[in-house]
Amino acid sequence: MIVILKHQATQEQIADLKQYFMDQGLRMDETRGDHATVWCLLGDTSRIDADLIANLDAVDAVRRIQEPFMKASRSYHPEDTVVDCGGVQVGGGLFQMIAGPCSVETEEQIITIAKAVKAAGATLLRGGAFKPRTSPYTFQGLQADGLRLLKLAKRETGMPIVSEIMDAAHLDLFEDVDVIQVGARNMQNFELLKALSHTGKPILLKRGLANTIQEWLMSAEYLIAGGNDQVILCERGIRTFEAVTRNTLDLTSIPVLKEKTHLPVLVDPSHATGAARLVKPMAMAATASGADGLMIEVHNDPMNALCDGAQSVTPEQFADIVRRVNAIRDVVKG
Amino acid sequence: MIVILKHQATQEQIADLKQYFMDQGLRMDETRGDHATVWCLLGDTSRIDADLIANLDAVDAVRRIQEPFMKASRSYHPEDTVVDCGGVQVGGGLFQMIAGPCSVETEEQIITIAKAVKAAGATLLRGGAFKPRTSPYTFQGLQADGLRLLKLAKRETGMPIVSEIMDAAHLDLFEDVDVIQVGARNMQNFELLKALSHTGKPILLKRGLANTIQEWLMSAEYLIAGGNDQVILCERGIRTFEAVTRNTLDLTSIPVLKEKTHLPVLVDPSHATGAARLVKPMAMAATASGADGLMIEVHNDPMNALCDGAQSVTPEQFADIVRRVNAIRDVVKG
């Protein structure tokens, strides 16, 4: 940790702060510049509250040397993590396409869509059973019954399945779900993260709407620190002033994450844009930016979908996306 | 709901959409302008997915006439709601000061601070037992033991208590807590909101870092729709590009909320600014903007606080804040 003292810091303030750091078992190297004095603290600074020190009268600024995430960082674990999702592997150069409806609605709906997306090239099936909805008055998902139907579609097609959890109390219901999704609004639901860290399940961790890349990796750290290193990140757009699209898809986060972490990174262009006609260009762009896979909402009858029909592409549109995404993969690897 | 059709919409598209709305049991008034055709839909449009319609080729834009929240809105409930917090009332002109440490640390700490803030003018005592921390490696709160100590301080001072819940599974522990706080990161934890809507407890609902005022009122709607109308809103800053303060305190939200909703609105200048020296001016500004109360972190020894010492004021500083805030209340009411 580096502490930059203010030019106006008094001798007494400096002596007090020096004593405080020594009481915490730290040593310090001091550099006196023309404009400021700088301390480099040595020892275990993890318990020091950097904000507290930064707000002292005598202190101009504080900077941590180490990133606050460790097990999620590439310096701790240089090789790419490959996550096994019920037999389908993602990361380390293995690219996967997750597809399916926003919500599971009926047995016929989910099985029809599952077969269609498999035929078009999807390797994992998504389907929502527990739905986080902004309004208490809209469809909240089929819940346990939705998971039952999703498992039927898995049996029918052989595709591993991905579904979102909203409360640790529902964990028992997710026993046969291959990948458990944590939605954007729960990225910092730390109690849920702790509960999931004690399972052996792959976790698909979406980025929160207002969360920095560092906070996102800290949430991954919660999972890994608790014992679960099967973590997949998923960029799905952040909230900005631009309202013409639902969110602003931050594709630069992909190469940045590939530097900072060993975890695989997917992109969800459906939620990011909120509009079916924008899914294709953004799926292609996400692939070109270096993503390890995509998650795309597909519905056979978007006009009558119970949820998010506006952003669902048809199976035919999905097949065209798969074809172009594969061609772009060749350019990225080539 | 108003639907504006595109100039280029084909006759077939228009006929299909008309049929779709009639199938949903809706009627429509049509206005043909020089540049566009506008439909005003009549009937129960609550099940129509506005985003879906807005993304159709034939449609230029869709606008709902009604706000999506109802029970939280002032047009539904014109009088101010007054929330009873263990005998202390907030809202409808009754202004309250919540104060106390970020975290409960020891019996001596919480009782000392409780007595000090009461003497200085606080009417409710806050203290964190379950702490949402960005890092899994930092102090996570004393949990059940923290609530036990907080209740001791309540018995000692007679002040009603406020503490944050992080998981519905902990609800039993909050039986003697007077006001249950939902933190910013859980504002859209809908499973938690549903569980809290079935209690009779006052809920202090903080604004999420990236949440609009409308989304915030929709979360209040979850609570009221489930049966709990004892809801207090608390502005605590939003996330913007400005990094010099931890968050950007959105004080204009206060008069806007007083128009849109009947619920009381507090402000938390401690979390908003993240810096003790900024708490006083922002507490005064919040009061001047029309807030129904404040929530302020106070610690007797900020340098050794286990959590958020940087933003904690001392009891002496708090007393000065109370004095000035009361004087500003007189100007607001006068």
Added chain:
Amino acid sequence: MIVILKHQATQEQIADLKQYFMDQGLRMDETRGDHATVWCLLGDTSRIDADLIANLDAVDAVRRIQEPFMKASRSYHPEDTVVDCGGVQVGGGLFQMIAGPCSVETEEQIITIAKAVKAAGATLLRGGAFKPRTSPYTFQGLQADGLRLLKLAKRETGMPIVSEIMDAAHLDLFEDVDVIQVGARNMQNFELLKALSHTGKPILLKRGLANTIQEWLMSAEYLIAGGNDQVILCERGIRTFEAVTRNTLDLTSIPVLKEKTHLPVLVDPSHATGAARLVKPMAMAATASGADGLMIEVHNDPMNALCDGAQSVTPEQFADIVRRVNAIRDVVKG
């Protein structure tokens, strides 16, 4: 224009507002719904201040039917505009690569780089002479002399040149510059836009850091309304809470713009990311999203560049980018 009246609007307020609109020469269609009355105003509403009406006590909301930009819109001009940049054409399927240093530094530097980027596949040469710098103490560009050297490089290589203008008073100096760039900070410098609208020069209009797509098109409208329809848009990132990259590159703006406007749209991944190692993936992603071209900073000696070395790629890196971008173009078109 659509006006939604509040449920609580009084008869007198309604009568006054009706009279106001009639005085402005407008007619209105009225729809009375269960919850609100809606007026569709007919006639020339362009002089009505929508914000003023929306803030009246009797009014719930106002919505314009027409986009406020006209000549920049695709509905006004359905075919793609192709802009001729000194013999090199961009738009309408014609993709171009602009490359060169942030600043022109010396004759040797600009000519060396010009030859290198031409060999690598660039079709236009960029070079800054007037530099908008945040600090008054940093290098402000060679100014008139920089333009002179840039023209030497044009003569030497035959490449048309692009350079930024900061003040209409400098227009004379830009006579032989093929494309005049308006930087992000000047996107709403309306006096500069008016002056440029009276030239016949192609204008490269960068998006402002905090500007919506609609505001950006309104600035293009200033240029076209004044008589200059040779406008090229350039996305270069917007300002958000994420600080790990300099800006957040909003690639979804590309397909959105292709719908809304007929103007060509480029992307500048150098300024968007601020880091040379991120330029390649984001150049590829921008191409995949449907951009009509790229603008990339290239320097033969980034460590000793006088400006923005951190984001400059070497000519060798640029050649690799061109190769991959061309391969992605094939996928987009195919």
Added chain:
Amino acid sequence: MIVILKHQATQEQIADLKQYFMDQGLRMDETRGDHATVWCLLGDTSRIDADLIANLDAVDAVRRIQEPFMKASRSYHPEDTVVDCGGVQVGGGLFQMIAGPCSVETEEQIITIAKAVKAAGATLLRGGAFKPRTSPYTFQGLQADGLRLLKLAKRETGMPIVSEIMDAAHLDLFEDVDVIQVGARNMQNFELLKALSHTGKPILLKRGLANTIQEWLMSAEYLIAGGNDQVILCERGIRTFEAVTRNTLDLTSIPVLKEKTHLPVLVDPSHATGAARLVKPMAMAATASGADGLMIEVHNDPMNALCDGAQSVTPEQFADIVRRVNAIRDVVKG
């Protein structure tokens, strides 16, 4: 400047970088920690491009010790600057109210309003002659004629006048204007700032919609570095995701600025909120936060204002605001 090296930096990279800094005439103190090596650079680092160094493979992070603004900083100039605005002084405890219409429209209008705001307690008169409008099709101000009428109102009432400049080419017209305003969109129009730095006129520098406090002070630094230290800052809201108000008024910037700079700081609640009914609470809140004055739009007939009627208060409302603001000033000072 502090440079933190990466753990994985090679000996060769470190040697090269050391040589680079020595070539720039710098010395360095080195601290080797358990996780990283830290260099404190000594000497004139102002020409070092921190972004360039931060993006090198061997470097983890770079931090400047000094703020990049100097003459605007309070450590350079500890006493409050008091700016003389045609005989009315602002700063150093002297609080002023600027009021008047968004645009000068007619002689009768400006003189009527000038007399009314003077009677209500305003000390400076504002009135726009050159108007930055998002659309080329809306009223652009009376320009030279507007300034002529504004000067008539000054002669009539004795109030010093404030008006916005949009282009340095208009400077001659502002000779008898007491305070020249630089609007939000021109905060980083560096050519305009340079031109204004050579005048002796007080400059009211508004904060840009997407500009940080540091960038704002850098723009003030442009003015002071060029020779004009008569600078007044004016907070007017920043752009965020919240769309219910036009901008988000960042009142925490006021106490932050009072620490960082000696310049007076005003607040404009009219542009920040865009709604007349929100001006009163936010004017009061701004005063409570420690502002040195306010700038408020007042119009005698808001419904028929040519510009921004929605945010204009009447003279009667303004008089009530003045009364309450003065009472809050007493609490702040008390």
